[in-house]
Amino acid sequence: LLADVASWVTRPMANVAELKNELKEFLRLIIKRAHAVSGMLVLAEGEGFSLVTSCGLAPKDAQRLWEKMPHSLVEDVVRTQARTLLPEELRRQQPAGDSTVFVRGVRSVAGFPALAEGRLVAVFYLGFDNILRSLSAELQTALEAAADILGLVVQRASLREQLAQLTLAGATATDRALPPGRLMVGASAPLIEVYAMIA
Numbered sequence: 001l002l003a004d005v006a007s008w009v010t011r012p013m014a015n016v017a018e019l020k021n022e023l024k025e026f027l028r029l030i031i032k033r034a035h036a037v038s039g040m041l042v043l044a045e046g047e048g049f050s051l052v053t054s055c056g057l058a059p060k061d062a063q064r065l066w067e068k069m070p071h072s073l074v075e076d077v078v079r080t081q082a083r084t085l086l087p088e089e090l091r092r093q094q095p096a097g098d099s100t101v102f103v104r105g106v107r108s109v110a111g112f113p114a115l116a117e118g119r120l121v122a123v124f125y126l127g128f129d130n131i132l133r134s135l136s137a138e139l140q141t142a143l144e145a146a147a148d149i150l151g152l153v154v155q156r157a158s159l160r161e162q163l164a165q166l167t168l169a170g171a172t173a174t175d176r177a178l179p180p181g182r183l184m185v186g187a188s189a190p191l192i193e194v195y196a197m198i199a
Helices: 002-009 016-034 059-068 071-080 088-093 096-101 137-177 189-198
Strands: 038-045 048-055 108-116 119-128
Touching (some): 002 137, 016 119, 016 137, 038 059, 048 059, 071 119, 108 137, 119 137
Antiparallel strands (some): 038 048, 108 119
């Protein structure tokens, strides 16, 4: 699993848009190695989370499932910072309105938080077709490590996007002072000299 995730990390993900395109592949790898039947991945946005990708579910079904998922399940993952398992017998204890969140064939759900510098940036959920009371120690460790890697990758993409925006904002502010058609970004004294020589 971790070898697959390490290979995935090398894909180009310079910003959040590119990251979102690659998250489906990350989720597919996790589902395959964990022997799950489906999965969803959500990213932190503002005060909440938004569904970014899913596997093993039709997109409309995944969106409907995410919208109906009990807040308690999400909060448990956030609070415990660890996997949450929901065996089938717990389904019977859920309020009637919440029973619709389960997908046919999924009897247990595990959620893993992805952190970056102590901040929750993403969560991935896996659906299993058997009743799980615990994951094997090996799988648990591998999924937690994959979640840690995911957190760093999400943070890296976000920071790169912020840096690009700051660089663009800085370049825009100096556009009036420098000749049009320049090939470099920056407004330091040496660069201004270079542009003066080019002009």
